[in-house]
Amino acid sequence: MDSRDGRGDDDPQDESLSELLRSWRSRSDPCAFAGLTVRGRRSIGLSQRDVARLAGVSERWYRSLERGNEANYSADFLDRLSSALRLSPAERHALYLGAIGRPPALAAVPETDAAAEMDDVLQQFLDGQSPNPAYVSDLAWNVIGYNEPLREWFPWAAHQANLMRWTFLSREAREQLVNWREDWARPYLGQIRYARVHHPKSEALRRLERDILAGSPDVQGMWDRREVYEHVNGDLRRLKLPCHRGREVPVRVIALRPMRSDRLRVTVLMESRRGVSSG
Template sequence: MFEGAGSDADPGESLGDLLRSWRARLDPHRIPGLVRDGRRSSGLSQKEVARVTGVSDRWYRELELDRKANFSVDFLERLVLTLRLSDAERHVLYMRATGRAPLLRPQPDALAARTMDRSMQRLLDNQLPHPAFVLDEAWNIFGHNQPQADWFPWVPYEPNLMRWVFLYPEAREQLVSWREDWARPLLGQIRYACLQNPGSEALYLLRRDVLEGNPVAREIWERHEVVEHSDGHNRRLRLPYHGEQEIAVDIMNLEPMRSPSVRFIVLMKSD
């Protein structure tokens, strides 16, 4: 049993019991690349969880067997997203797997978050049927409408857009031409934001996490490309919400005058 086990959950339940229960409740049709024939019962296998989280079958099996190992924060956070864990379940996972509580999730900039009032939510909701969301300067999502949650059900579990794009394996399947159309321009945007805001701790931590957690991102970063935030660019997606059928969207990027650090994003499905 892991050090610290029993402090945050029923001692009779092992981490393996909890993980099996959490993956059994999932709908595999909502996770890209798992269902090919259209017929499949609920729940994920150990092999499927390992694949989606980007580790070997053996590595994930060690976790379900309650064996001590050097489970990284990046892996545990990918597991939180894959299993769609609540904050309480995330806490239990960390305590059972490492004996330590997880770090607090990144929080949006306080000044930017103040723009998320009733009128801003109404504006988001009025974009239906298009997904819409608002970001702070470090790409933390602090407001969204229902289509955004439908298209991207990871939002409540990983509120930072860049962390999802670069640290979660499923993003490479959902974002078509991931390296050239998404990773390169987004890394250029991170560099531009860091140059514009050299004292921002949130941007420093985001850059560190992305580059430490993704070797392809480190390789692209060495090109020293600088890109302003995109507006009107056309990109392609392959999402479970659309039955993994490829769709194209125009990415519209707006800035509220009352808070220039906030970005209001609308994804408009192309004809």
């Protein structure tokens, strides 16, 4: 240990982001990723092209990050990259610090009792919905369980994310949720109001309402409409996600609630072939 600063020679702060990214790529087995060509490779691990493809960006954009070039890297991109490289929470933290100089936003904390009800049987149900993305959220929309297609569509879900905070506080959501204001924001605000009426003592819901209105001032006008919605079930919505390569995908939003609990929601996104009517 260096007595001058109290840090060891192997302190991760001494490593550049470029070194970390190359190391994370090299430890990943291409065979573990569906759709990657593995025959004829001369080196182990993922290539820069592989990572760019898995993260839904151009190879040039990813290469710029690995070279240490400064740019306006979004939280959505960094979360997709974290998911592609299968980083641990500590490694994701290091990625954020190296790329944009600040840690990722604090994750919402699921309600303890609700999180405890996420068991193996419910996880098997989620996995059984594949290829449709599916997830479980608690009373305050903290994502506490999901299947692999959901993680591929929404990489942020792997980091104890909150659906409503992502929808209203992230720039990416307004681009990825087609017709964000009318089809997603207004119904979601109505659902939050409905939940607040039925669970007036919930501190998690109170914080959620406060954080959304404080962090997204333009939402206040929609909130003042005092619309109330119960959960959607079968509504047709459109998504335009990086994993879809610019293609709009219509989905039916199916909402379920386990009979054993009123604190959990199960949501399945069923891709629709009919699309959204113009009317």
